[in-house]
Amino acid sequence: MAKKNTRKKSTKSKSKASLKRPSFKLSNQQKLIFGSLLIILGVLLFISFLSFIFTGKEDQSVLSNFPERSDAYKNWASQLGAWVSEFFITKGFGLPSFIFSGLVFLSGVYVTLNLNKTKLLRSWIWGILTVIWLSVFFGFFTHKYDSLGGTIGYEINHFLQDYIGIIGTALVLLFGLITYIAVRFKVTGQSILNVFKRAKREITNDIKSVNAEEATIPAVDNSLSEEAEAIKSAFEIPLENPEPTISSHSEPIKPIKTPKSEKKEVPELTVEVEPTVTEELSDTDVKANKLVEDFGQFDPTLELGNYQFPTLDLLKKYDNEGISIDQEELEENKNRIVETLNNYKIGISSIKATIGPTVTLYEIVPDAGIRISKIKNLEDDIALSLAALGIRIIAPIPGKGTIGIEVPNKKATIVSMRSVISSQKFQNSKMQLPIAFGKTISNETFVVDLAKMPHLLMAGATGQGKSVGLNAVLTSLLYKKHPAEVKFVLVDPKKVELTLFNKIERHYLAKLPDSEDAIITDNTKVINTLNSLCIEMDNRYEMLKNAFCRNIAEYNAKFKARKLNPNDGHQFLPYIVLVVDEFADLIMTAGKEVETPIARLAQLARAIGIHLIIATQRPSVNVITGIIKANFPARIAFRVTSKIDSRTILDGSGADQLIGRGDMLYTQGNDLIRLQCAFVDTPEVEKITEFIGAQKAYPDAHLLPEFIGEEGGTNLDIDISDRDKLFREAAEVLVTAQQGSASLLQRKLKLGYNRAGRIIDQLEAAGIVGPFEGSKARQVLVPDLVALDQLLEDEKQ
Numbered sequence: 001m002a003k004k005n006t007r008k009k010s011t012k013s014k015s016k017a018s019l020k021r022p023s024f025k026l027s028n029q030q031k032l033i034f035g036s037l038l039i040i041l042g043v044l045l046f047i048s049f050l051s052f053i054f055t056g057k058e059d060q061s062v063l064s065n066f067p068e069r070s071d072a073y074k075n076w077a078s079q080l081g082a083w084v085s086e087f088f089i090t091k092g093f094g095l096p097s098f099i100f101s102g103l104v105f106l107s108g109v110y111v112t113l114n115l116n117k118t119k120l121l122r123s124w125i126w127g128i129l130t131v132i133w134l135s136v137f138f139g140f141f142t143h144k145y146d147s148l149g150g151t152i153g154y155e156i157n158h159f160l161q162d163y164i165g166i167i168g169t170a171l172v173l174l175f176g177l178i179t180y181i182a183v184r185f186k187v188t189g190q191s192i193l194n195v196f197k198r199a200k201r202e203i204t205n206d207i208k209s210v211n212a213e214e215a216t217i218p219a220v221d222n223s224l225s226e227e228a229e230a231i232k233s234a235f236e237i238p239l240e241n242p243e244p245t246i247s248s249h250s251e252p253i254k255p256i257k258t259p260k261s262e263k264k265e266v267p268e269l270t271v272e273v274e275p276t277v278t279e280e281l282s283d284t285d286v287k288a289n290k291l292v293e294d295f296g297q298f299d300p301t302l303e304l305g306n307y308q309f310p311t312l313d314l315l316k317k318y319d320n321e322g323i324s325i326d327q328e329e330l331e332e333n334k335n336r337i338v339e340t341l342n343n344y345k346i347g348i349s350s351i352k353a354t355i356g357p358t359v360t361l362y363e364i365v366p367d368a369g370i371r372i373s374k375i376k377n378l379e380d381d382i383a384l385s386l387a388a389l390g391i392r393i394i395a396p397i398p399g400k401g402t403i404g405i406e407v408p409n410k411k412a413t414i415v416s417m418r419s420v421i422s423s424q425k426f427q428n429s430k431m432q433l434p435i436a437f438g439k440t441i442s443n444e445t446f447v448v449d450l451a452k453m454p455h456l457l458m459a460g461a462t463g464q465g466k467s468v469g470l471n472a473v474l475t476s477l478l479y480k481k482h483p484a485e486v487k488f489v490l491v492d493p494k495k496v497e498l499t500l501f502n503k504i505e506r507h508y509l510a511k512l513p514d515s516e517d518a519i520i521t522d523n524t525k526v527i528n529t530l531n532s533l534c535i536e537m538d539n540r541y542e543m544l545k546n547a548f549c550r551n552i553a554e555y556n557a558k559f560k561a562r563k564l565n566p567n568d569g570h571q572f573l574p575y576i577v578l579v580v581d582e583f584a585d586l587i588m589t590a591g592k593e594v595e596t597p598i599a600r601l602a603q604l605a606r607a608i609g610i611h612l613i614i615a616t617q618r619p620s621v622n623v624i625t626g627i628i629k630a631n632f633p634a635r636i637a638f639r640v641t642s643k644i645d646s647r648t649i650l651d652g653s654g655a656d657q658l659i660g661r662g663d664m665l666y667t668q669g670n671d672l673i674r675l676q677c678a679f680v681d682t683p684e685v686e687k688i689t690e691f692i693g694a695q696k697a698y699p700d701a702h703l704l705p706e707f708i709g710e711e712g713g714t715n716l717d718i719d720i721s722d723r724d725k726l727f728r729e730a731a732e733v734l735v736t737a738q739q740g741s742a743s744l745l746q747r748k749l750k751l752g753y754n755r756a757g758r759i760i761d762q763l764e765a766a767g768i769v770g771p772f773e774g775s776k777a778r779q780v781l782v783p784d785l786v787a788l789d790q791l792l793e794d795e796k797q
């Protein structure tokens with residue numbers, strides 16, 4: 001229902017948008033009509049041109065007249081055919097004009113099938129250049145106007161020959177041909193050399209193998225058997241298996257000198273063995289190079305070759321984006337800072353302001369002899385005098401030798417996602433997984449590589465910008481990475497934050513084979529997914545090991561260079577980004593069961609392209625445990641409520657002094673960087689996902705390896721004596737509530753997720769609750785406590 005509503009809404013908003021802006025795009029029916037018209041035109045041109053070759057001369061006499069209906073034309077396309085052919089062939093480019101008919105036909109096909117327009121444009125450009133060159137080339141050999149090179153070819157030739165002579169014209173034509181081949185087919189001097197080298201190598205290989213076949217191989221057999229015979233007859237020692245003995249030696253068998261063994265060139269046999277091994281190795285390289293030369297590098301994006309990246313206009317432009325400097329505010333703040341510090345007898349030798357989107361940084365250089373800690377302690381006093389929240393003192397600013405006081409601007413400016421995505425820094429970034437987080441205090445776009453982080457921990461109190469931050473991360477990747485290159489695994493216990501990404505399920509999401517929805521909202525399924533990711537990680541490591549690669553980038557480069565055979569189980573590996581919203585909720589319900597695979601992934605997955613982004617509202621120590629913290633050097637803190645929370649996430653204070661609404665601190669292990677997170681609103685994300693979702697997709701979401709969880713193998717013959725101590729109490733709780741849910745037990749009996757789950761299994765075995773029913777609570781099979789007593793009594797007997 002909800003889906004229907006959103007769909008209705010989106011179609012409504014779409015139609016509204018189309019009302020506002022007149023669209024000149026053709027509808028699919030119009031494309032079919034226009035396309036088929038072009039195809040027919042192409043065919044008609046071809047027929048006219050072809051018939052002109054045979055009938056052109058005969059039609060000449062009528063063509064010189066003014067066109068009349070009664071004129072009889074021989075051309076198969078009659079008057080029109082004769083006139084058009086005369087125009088294109090005799091008066092135009094000669095026989096190469098046939099290429100035009102092909103181009104018109106091709107355009108029809110492209111329009112009808114809605115194929116890539118840039119390819120069509122390229123075909124036209126190359127087609128026209130070919131027509132011109134051929135026309136001039138044919139014109140070179142004719143000495144009058146004729147249909148071979150047409151009037152244009154003849155005239156250009158004439159012109160060239162008047163100025164540079166026949167030889168000059170011939171050379172110009174040759175130069176044109178070379179340029180054409182070099183640019184069109186990307187031929188280089190080196191590649192021509194390679195062709196010769198390869199031909200030479202192939203010929204020598206052939207000769208070698210023929211020699212080997214003709215001479216060496218029979219020699220092995222004969223010589224070995226003759227050798228054996230010789231030894232046998234000379235020493236009369238029974239030789240059972242002479243072949244291995246000889247082939248395993250790397251030196252000739254010298255000690256046994258018989259007339260026959262002298263004649264046979266045994267040493268050559270052993271020499272032959274080694275080159276074949278090295279030849280085999282270089283063979284794969286040669287094969288790979290040949291494949292690359294013939295077909296180009298492997299292109300993982302080919303399956304969705306027409307995929308269009310989302311356009312910038314899907315992102316909103318904000319009016320108040322440019323930072324407006326309020327000179328008065330600056331002056332006032334400066335004076336107050338100086339005054340407050342003076343009140344505490346702290347003199348300042350200089351002060352400088354850098355204005356950022358949300359805060360302004362005042363850098364001060366105190367007089368000599370002032371203790372830094374004295375200024376640091378005045379944080380609250382300065383905040384009081386400036387009557388502002390979120391003042392942060394950085395004493396000293398690392399690497400600068402100054403003290404920074406960050407003061408929030410009265411009017412914060414929004415950093416739009418559009419401005420960071422369109423920045424040169426992001427657009428030109430060559431990072432593996434570039435993320436444009438927002439802008440720094442000096443108003444520079446801040447772009448980092450998720451692959452280098454390699455995992456990210458995000459924390460912040462509710463409503464401070466976490467979800468926007470997650471959307472900014474995902475949006476950045478959507479703008480830069482093709483669906484073949486990155487896959488997302490989204491875990492969203494809140495069920496509302498990431499639902500929009502459902503639309504790009506078959507483009508960008510990964511899921512377990514048997515699950516319906518790609519976005520995981522059920523905590524129990526998270527455990528299976530995490531374990532499945534661990535299996536994927538192990539599989540990937542195995543593939544990397546077999547390919548002798550150290551990381552995913554090397555592996556993929558090798559795969560693209562066609563050096564890894566898909567028949568050996570190799571495949572192009574997309575990056576996998578696991579996003580977990582509300583990690584605290586997950587840890588509370590599943591504890592160790594999620595912590596262990598998360599920690600495993602965090603420790604090992606960086607090299608094989610699995611990266612984790614974990615967001616939590618509650619950055620307490622039982623959520624962000626030591627093991628998780630140790631493996632997440634990159635952390636982001638939005639505003640948190642206490643210094644303790646700030647310390648848990650950043651190992652220092654600061655996050656409690658932020659002002660919210662996307663104001664954040666980022667650290668990758670050392671410095672803290674204050675950033676204003678880029679703002680991307682839900683409608684923008686909706687537009688982007690709709691844009692991607694409307695395009696051709698893969699048949700299904702990317703499938704992760706199957707993981708059979710423990711609940712798959714529930715043992716229903718649980719021994720009565722093995723039951724949990726709280727079994728009876730638990731049974732009473734469920735029967736009283738008439739609701740068979742593990743979370744109820746967790747709450748009422750204060751149990752962990754695992755223990756509650758085990759008890760539920762025992763209750764199912766005892767026939768008190770029904771089987772697992774997915775997200776619904778289990779059915780309670782016992783109507784009341786009396787019936788429960790009866791059942792348990794019966795069981796004992």
Ligand SMILES: Nc1ncnc2c1ncn2[C@@H]1O[C@H](COP(=O)(O)OP(=O)(O)OP(=O)(O)O)[C@@H](O)[C@H]1O
Binds near residue numbers: 460617661662676680
């Ligand atoms: N970068 C930003 N720039 C401007 N405003 C922002 C920014 N980030 C968040 N906000 C504002 O703060 C509001 C809350 O943000 P968001 O939904 O991301 O919070 P949250 O931390 O995810 O909260 P919760 O944990 O409850 O989901 C947004 O609706 C928006 O108005």
